[in-house]
Amino acid sequence: MDAIRMVGIVKCFGPVRANDGIDFTVRRQEIHCLLGENGTGKSTLMNILFGLYHPDAGEIYINEEKAAIANPNDAYLLGIGMVHQHFMLVNQLTVLENIILGKESGGLLLNRRESRRKVEELSQRFGFKIDLDEKVANLSVGMKQRVEILKTVQGSGHHHSGRTHCGSDPAGGGGAV
Ligand SMILES: Nc1ncnc2c1ncn2[C@@H]1O[C@H](COP(=O)(O)OP(=O)(O)OP(=O)(O)O)[C@@H](O)[C@H]1O
Numbered sequence: 800m801d802a803i804r805m806v807g808i809v810k811c812f813g814p815v816r817a818n819d820g821i822d823f824t825v826r827r828q829e830i831h832c833l834l835g836e837n838g839t840g841k842s843t844l845m846n847i848l849f850g851l852y853h854p855d856a857g858e859i860y861i862n863e864e865k866a867a868i869a870n871p872n873d874a875y876l877l878g879i880g881m882v883h884q885h886f887m888l889v890n891q892l893t894v895l896e897n898i899i900l901g902k903e904s905g906g907l908l909l910n911r912r913e914s915r916r917k918v919e920e921l922s923q924r925f926g927f928k929i930d931l932d933e934k935v936a937n938l939s940v941g942m943k944q945r946v947e948i949l950k951t952v953q954g955s956g957h958h959h960s961g962r963t964h965c966g967s968d969p970a971g972g973g974g975a976v
């Protein structure tokens with residue numbers, strides 16, 4: 800079963816052809832690494848998958864059904880999460896607050912205890928040693944990436960068995976996605 804199939808993806812920025820007919824398939828449970836020099840279009844392809852960019856041509860199939868991914872919300876609903884190359888964290892908030900930010904139902908009355916339990920469980924499952932009460936401003940780059948990963952994994956695709964996560968290298972230099 801193909802979790803993701805991107806076919807003939809083309810994306811141009813003015814004269815720059817960032818993606819030129821890319822075919823990319825990920826089967827369930829597979830882990831892929833896109834390698835390439837800076838500016839070869841890796842982030843562009845992932846941004847298309849996450850609905851941040853719209854391709855000029857090409858098609859995307861998720862779990863073998865054609866998908867129209869207009870925005871990141873559509874991607875989330877299809878079970879696709881993104882760990883961004885440039886962190887999207889609020890420095891003034893704690894690790895836990897960042898992870899649950901925007902994810903809780905029930906308006907202003909956040910159920911902290913329940914959220915903490917869920918995040919602790921997830922963190923343990925990944926073998927992350929991370930202090931949920933530390934302010935994000937005080938974390939190293941590696942730790943911030945773990946927070947991004949926890950945020951993504953706990954946020955995406957609650958109602959789907961097939962979940963896909965994509966990410967970029969945090970330094971923005973190495974080029975792995
Ligand atoms: N929003 C944009 N506007 C204009 N040009 C863009 C935009 N996004 C990407 N590009 C251009 O598209 C090309 C591919 O960029 P992209 O960021 O996808 O590469 P990358 O493989 O992720 O590089 P890196 O290894 O540096 O992360 C580059 O020439 C880049 O300058």
Ligand SMILES: [Mg+2]
Pocket residue numbers: 841842843884967974
């Ligand atoms: Mg990139």
